[in-house]
Amino acid sequence: MSRPTRAEARPGGRYARPRLALVACAVLAASGLTALPAGAAGPGTPYDLDASGSSDLVAGTPDAASAAGSVTVLPGSAVGPTAAGRRTLTQDTGSVPGAVEPGDRFGAATASGDLDGDGRLDLVVGSPGENDTSGNADRGSVTVLTGASGLTAGTSFTTGRHWGPSASARLGTDVEVGDVDGDGLDDAIGLGPGTAGSGSWLVWRDSATGAVHTRGVSFDPAVAMDGAVGDFDGDGYDDLAVTVVDTYGIGKVFEFTGGPDGLTGGFGAQVPPGRSLDAGDIDKDGYDDLVVGQPLAADAQGRAGGQVTIKRGHVWGLNHPGDTVTVHQDTDGIPGTAEAGDAMGTSVALRDIDGHGVLDVLAGVPGEDITVDGTARAGAGAGLVLRLTADLTVASAQALNQGADGIPGAAESGDRFGADVAAGDFTGTSSTGLAIGAPGENSGDGTVVHVDADGTGVFIGPAAVGTPADGGLGTVLAP
DSSP states (O other): OOOOOOOEEOGGGOEEOOTTOOOOOEEEETTEEEEOOOOOOOSOOTTOTTSSSSOOEEEEETTHHHHTBEEEEEOOOTTSSOSTTOEEEOTTSTBOSSOOOTTOOBTSEEEEEOSSSSSSOEEEEEETTOOOTTSOTTOBEEEEEOGGGTSSBEEEEOOOSSSSOSTTOOBTSEEEEEOSSSSSSOEEEEEEEEETTTEEEEEEEOTTTOOEEEEESOSSOEEEEEEEEEOTTSSSSOEEEEEEEETTSOEEEEEEEOSTTSSEEEEEOSSOOOSEEEEEOSSOSSSOEEEEEEOSTTTTTTOTTBEEEEEOOOTTTTOSSOOEEEEOTTSTTOSSOOOTTOOBTSSEEEEOOSSSSSOEEEEEETTOOEEETTEEETTOBEEEEEEEOTTSOEEEEEEEOTTSTTOOSOOOTTOOBTSSEEEEOTTSSSOOEEEEEETTHHHHTBEEEEEOTTSOEEEEOHHHHTOOTTOOBTSEEEO
């Protein structure tokens, strides 16, 4: 999952992440999210790519235009993400590296941070289907677009020498941003699931020197892969957690630790694996915690409906036993029932949604069946807000469904509402709004639903975003 940028200086001149805690002045009531007075926001608003004081919504549509892909930036405004001033980025925009080619899947993942130290946020975009000039198909690439250029120019990098063939490395399947070497500049990170004979890949670029470092993650190629950046051991350097499920169905979480030399290690963490990750300091003990979405029964220790697991950070990072909390739809107080195919945890995001000073979990349940007028709508999907306490327990929970509690639209079969989720200060009022993707809406055209701080939901459809029919809008969202 994508990661916010830094907001405050640490002693010695380094920058600290805001630990995903938008000091939100919002209260999530049963009827929605109610904003309190503004004024708590400071500089460094996550994904504020136009420096307006509000988070922008970034929507990647990697399957658009014969899977050439695109990324659309919808600026935040007083009413949330808006089509006014939107920017659509492809590989033929300005001086964006590369060229528009079918199958590149530009926009498969995005992240944001200040990689050049100019005070403007830059955008990192993954293109896992990119072919290189030597004929290596699907080697993949990671593109860094600078904020100073208006996101229309930048550089790209791909895998270096490490192990196995570069063909089908699919670098850019996930991208992350973090200051892994402690020099005050965010660094770009790309992950690629690899192919037979190569295993899965991790590549990070040192923003200060431009040096690109290539590492392996697991010896076998992956069918699922995601990462999250956090300071899991509290030493002041960003670390990287990577969850991998290989072609044999075996899953594992690996932890790469940050330090003066960047990312090192790669040992197996004592965390159950899954398909989606996010990180932040939930319990405020100085160690970032990891949230793992486990949507399939194979990930969720046999629980067919999926689940979400939270792992505490520690002086040993993620390599310590215990300290995990697991939540599913059979947990007391969680709406719904755990059923085969629900896919709870397909997407996860950590934000202080209700303004109580503790990070909460927004989880997608895109396989959820919703009954409307006595008829089950298969795969209509849902979102779940899990309001946490500092001891990582769930204080309360709320389900978000289309056609209920102010959410526009109707629950329809195959919408896959919750396929991706995001949260940010889209209005610049220090309140947290939600963005929930439904890429199956209208037979694959897709849509995004923005739920603002007073619980009002609005559609952000293909017409507003400028994506084509069958573009799958809502597949990739950030922040």
